[in-house]
Every structure is written in C-alpha cells, then in structure tokens.
Amino acid sequence: MEQNKIKRLFLANGGYLRMSQAIAAGMSRHAFYALRDKGVVIQESRGLYKLSGQPDHPYPDLCVMSLRYPKAILCLVSALSFHNATTQIPKEVNIALPRGSRTPAMRYPPLHAYFFSKASYETGIEEHIIEGVGVKVYDLEKTIIDCFKFRNRIGMDVFLEAIKLYKAKAKVQPSRLAEYAKICSIEKAITPYLEAIL
Template identity: 45%
Template sequence: MSESDSTRSFRVQLQSLFRLHGGQLRLSEALAKGINRYQFYQLRDEGLIEPVSRGLYRLADLPPIENPDLVAAVTRFPHAVLCLISALDWHGITTQIPHQVHLAVERDARLPVLDYPPVAGYRFSGRSFSEGIAQVTVDGITLQVYNPEKTLADCFKFRNRIGMDVVLEALELYRTRKTFLPGKLMEYARICRVANVMAPYVEAKL
C-alpha cells in the first residue's frame, strides 16, 4: 500500500471512530484505540477535526456548536450540575444573561475554576446536591442540570448572592411558562431548607 493510500485509510478509520462517538472524541480515547498522537494532530492540522475544549475534538464538518460555553464547561467538569442562573436560563425562566457558567459540586469536591468560559462554582451537600438532577444532551454532550423546581429552591437558598429580584422574576416566569407544581416546589424547598422562606411566595402564586 502506498503512503497516500495508507494515509487515506487512516483518515477513514479515524473519522469512523469519531462518528461512532457521535462526532466527538477525546484525545485520550483515540490513544486508547491505538491512534497515535502524531496522527491525531495531523488531522487537526489538516482541518478535518477541531478542538471543542481541552482534550476534546469534533469533526469539522458537523453543524456549528450552539452552546460552546456549556460544552466547554461540562467536558471539563462532567460531574458538576448546571445550577442557579445557568439552569434558569436553560429552562427559559429568566431574562438574565449568564455571564458565568454556574455549576454545583458536592460539598467535599474542589470548586470548578476555568478561565474561559468563566465558571462560578457552588458546593451543595447531601440531597441538596443529588436530588432533582436531569440529564440532557447539548451538542452531542450529556449535561446534568437541575429541574426547574429544584433550581427555584436553590435560587431562594442563594437569594443573597443572585438577588431576590432575579428569584421572584424566575418564580413568575415558571408560573406562566411551565406547569405550576406547588407541591413539587415545596418538596425541593424542604430539601434545600428554605421552606419557610419560600412558602409565602409560592402560596401567593396559587
């Protein structure tokens, strides 16, 4: 086989490997499959693959990434959960534009830090971390995000950091744009230990 045939065969092999992984592949995964680093970077230099975030690449002929900041943050911190204003934005119940990606981690975990996109990390403990997590797909990447009701309870808990006006706007947008579930809201309010604070505002929306 000539060198050009060998190169062509390799390109087909690596592109097939990318497609098996939904068009995106980590360098470490490629190395584990027997692809050497030089071959991998050769494809990058030829413009056939492009970086998404550190260590993660995608086929260049895929549609443009719609949420590059979320993808970059999630690939760096796969065990974190999208929370607070970022989760409100995901669910369409805020007019705020997140200037950071808000991520929750378990109490004993290191807070996520990233230069770009900027990340704001929060430590949650016990059930306040583990309850209410939904898994969604963003640009081919699995993302963890708190459901709307858990997000609202978290916002009441962190109201001094994000602003009560933001919290109350989110509650009203939740009432008008989602199925209003006061029982579910109060269930998460109890988990987050903000039931006494949250109850009057929920009752006012009934």
C-alpha cells in the same frame, strides 16, 4: 488509525472527543496532534477537541462543559436560561458540583461553580441529549429553589422573576417545590414567598 476511523469515533461521541478517549481507542498522541495541525480536529479547550466541519451545537458551551466535567450540573441562572424562565443573559455557565470537588479551571466557556450538599446535588436532575452529548440540568422547580437558596449571591430579583415566569408558563407543582425546599433546608424561609406568589 486511519482518518475515517477517527471521524467515526468523533461522530459517535457527538462530534467531540477527549485526548484520553482517542488514546484509549488506539491513537497515539503524536498522530492526534498531527490531525490538529492539519485542521482535521480543532481544540475547543484543554484536552477537548471537535471534529472540523461539523455543525455547531445549539448550546456549544453546555456541550463543552458537560464533556469536560461530567459531574457538573447546569444550575441557577444558566438553568433558568435553559428552561426559558429568565430574562437574564448568563455571563458564565453556572454549574453545581458535589461539596469537596475541585474547582474547575476552564478558560472557555467561563464557569462559576457552586458546591452542593450530597442530597441537594443529587436531587432534581434532568439529562438532555444535545447532538449526542448528555447535558445534565436541574429541573425548573429545583432551579427555582436553588435560586432562592443562593439569592444573596445571584440576587433576589432573579428568584422573584423566575417564580413569576414559572407561574405564568408552567404547570405549578407546589408539592415538588416544597420537597426540594425541604431537601435544601430552606423550607421555612421560602414558604411565605411561595404562598404569596403562587
């Protein structure tokens, strides 16, 4: 497969490609490694490669995570950061996966997986296309509810700050918050906080 075809294949996939995608497109593993050794492609993480010379994505960690783990959904502090609803700087990428999934192993970016029930995992998902790469993230209301649910792991202060920023910056949607709280089985516990703050 000629080099121009490889470049087109990379560009059609947002500048990133899995080894399995290259093989499915008719490229041998040997030829792919030869391109890596020449510096035409750069290994981003295990099995994932980037076309050399392409501009960096605005959210490179999220693009790499989404390509490597298509079922992963950005959640908790990482989702708050994506929505500009926190002053926290995430040290790792928080992702949601369905219960029963294997824990992802990835050196960079560092991931912290949280396992959600089917209903909670499937609710409130937005998909953002970043330089051709689909990145799934929970909407702000679902993220706030999740932050309360996982408050013992991430800190109650994260939730309190997020709900205050939400009130200040966004159009508050109490019915959506209530719906997500019910799905996440925390309706009774969170209602006093929502009533006091909102």
